[in-house]
Amino acid sequence: MEEIDVLVVGAGPAGSGAALAAAQLGARTLMVDRKKEIGTPVQCGEVIGRSLINQAGIKLPRQAVCSIQKSTRFIIDRSIMVENSEPYWESVTVERKILDKHLATRAAQAGARVEADTRLTEIRMDGDNVCEATLVSRGKELKVKPKMVVAADGVHSTMAKLMDVRWYPEEMVASGGEFEMVAKRPLPRAMQIFLEPEVGLGYGWIIPKGRDRANVGMATVGASGNRRHRVEDWIQDHPVISRYFDCKAILEVKTGDAPVPGVCGETVKGNVIFAGDAAGQTLAFVGEGIIPSYICGQAAGAAAASGSPDSYAASLEEVMGEELGYGAALKDEILRLWSDDSMTDSQKVLVSGLVMSECLGQEDMAALESVEGMSGSDVLGMLRLKLKSENRGIRVSPLRP
Numbered sequence: 080m081e082e083i084d085v086l087v088v089g090a091g092p093a094g095s096g097a098a099l100a101a102a103q104l105g106a107r108t109l110m111v112d113r114k115k116e117i118g119t120p121v122q123c124g125e126v127i128g129r130s131l132i133n134q135a136g137i138k139l140p141r142q143a144v145c146s147i148q149k150s151t152r153f154i155i156d157r158s159i160m161v162e163n164s165e166p167y168w169e170s171v172t173v174e175r176k177i178l179d180k181h182l183a184t185r186a187a188q189a190g191a192r193v194e195a196d197t198r199l200t201e202i203r204m205d206g207d208n209v210c211e212a213t214l215v216s217r218g219k220e221l222k223v224k225p226k227m228v229v230a231a232d233g234v235h236s237t238m239a240k241l242m243d244v245r246w247y248p249e250e251m252v253a254s255g256g257e258f259e260m261v262a263k264r265p266l267p268r269a270m271q272i273f274l275e276p277e278v279g280l281g282y283g284w285i286i287p288k289g290r291d292r293a294n295v296g297m298a299t300v301g302a303s304g305n306r307r308h309r310v311e312d313w314i315q316d317h318p319v320i321s322r323y324f325d326c327k328a329i330l331e332v333k334t335g336d337a338p339v340p341g342v343c344g345e346t347v348k349g350n351v352i353f354a355g356d357a358a359g360q361t362l363a364f365v366g367e368g369i370i371p372s373y374i375c376g377q378a379a380g381a382a383a384a385s386g387s388p389d390s391y392a393a394s395l396e397e398v399m400g401e402e403l404g405y406g407a408a409l410k411d412e413i414l415r416l417w418s419d420d421s422m423t424d425s426q427k428v429l430v431s432g433l434v435m436s437e438c439l440g441q442e443d444m445a446a447l448e449s450v451e452g453m454s455g456s457d458v459l460g461m462l463r464l465k466l467k468s469e470n471r472g473i474r475v476s477p478l479r480p
């Protein structure tokens with residue numbers, strides 16, 4: 080039986096952030112992941128908001144960067160395009176396998192022990208605290224006695240199940256699927272987000288990984304059925320996407336579930352601190368979680384190393400409170416629109432697209448209400464006037480057929 084200070088379960092961005100911070104503070108740290116190869120299979124669109132990278136203080140390794148996008152285009156109901164070029168909507172597409180291994184490498188270099196192919200299977204409790212964890216490490220049983228645990232084991236957290244805790248409801252999980260595909264013609268240097276009734280409560284995307292290939296897919300709350308079939312049908316029937324892609328050159332299939340609850344407050348039970356997807360720490364309106372998880376993971380690792388889980392909530396508030404809160408507020412607004420039975424699905428995607436692309440803010444509630452009853456060309460006219468007067472880096476146009 081090995082005694083350790085901090086056991087980190089999961090070696091995604093949250094786990095690597097936690098293991099790095101704990102090891103840097105001198106804690107005897109063990110990070111385990113059930114995957115045979117850290118970072119694979121990829122279950123991610125692989126795009127990161129550029130501003131968050133500076134905030135996280137990471138220098139992306141050159142080989143992890145596929146492309147940089149200067150803007151994000153929102154294609155609303157296949158008829159209106161909003162292009163947001165403000166700094167928040169600049170993005171970098173990464174090779175997630177490389178990034179995850181890079182982050183785990185940094186944790187190891189700081190002194191954390193890292194074990195791939197090592198699965199948490201059981202825990203023994205002493206009151207609210209985990210006093211013993213059973214791991215199956217490359218086929219052999221290993222028991223450890225951790226003083227503190229960081230549960231960074233993703234959306235379907237094993238630790239949460241074993242401890243019988245739930246930080247967010249199942250309805251706050253979007254079902255995602257995408258193909259990494261070769262494009263038939265050069266792609267624009269912009270990320271593209273598709274809001275339309277065909278996708279439902281969520282969005283579709285083209286995330287370039289260069290000019291000639293991209294991740295193309297969708298994530299929807301409440302979707303059922305085979306996600307690969309859904310994505311394939313959507314791509315083939317789509318007037319914009321089928322211009323760039325057919326399903327004849329698929330390099331990788333990626334599926335997974337993304338939590339979208341936003342801020343969850345204090346996600347601590349006994350000596351276990353939950354971080355990343357296990358705690359629902361994504362920018363809820365878009366489901367972006369790589370960097371938020373890494374930053375929150377570091378806060379969890381530091382709190383675990385200092386043996387003070389109570390400090391976690393305050394440091395989370397300091398490092399990511401504003402971003403998580405903003406994402407959750409926009410997500411709540413979109414959910415409110417989707418539960419409004421007086422609107423058609425087309426109106427719902429229009430208004431939620433304008434909210435998501437930040438054409439309309441929460442302070443524009445009056446405008447929001449008037450949009451609900453407007454025709455497409457009236458909406459365009461109103462938005463152009465508004466955006467011109469605000470002098471913003473946002474352009475709206477009808478979508479060319």
Ligand SMILES: Cc1cc2nc3c(=O)[nH]c(=O)nc-3n(C[C@H](O)[C@H](O)[C@H](O)COP(=O)(O)OP(=O)(O)OC[C@H]3O[C@@H](n4cnc5c(N)ncnc54)[C@H](O)[C@@H]3O)c2cc1C
Nearest residue numbers: 089091092093113124125126199233255335355356368369
């Ligand atoms: C389809 C899809 C597209 C997405 N696109 C983007 C995007 O473009 N940009 C973005 O920022 N975010 C995106 N996300 C979200 C992002 O992938 C997650 O928010 C992020 O990976 C969370 O990091 P994490 O470390 O908390 O969890 P994870 O990355 O899921 O890592 C958890 C780790 O825990 C391990 N684990 C689980 N159980 C055990 C166990 N019992 N024992 C040992 N190890 C265990 C898993 O193997 C895994 O490696 C997307 C999500 C989905 C599903």
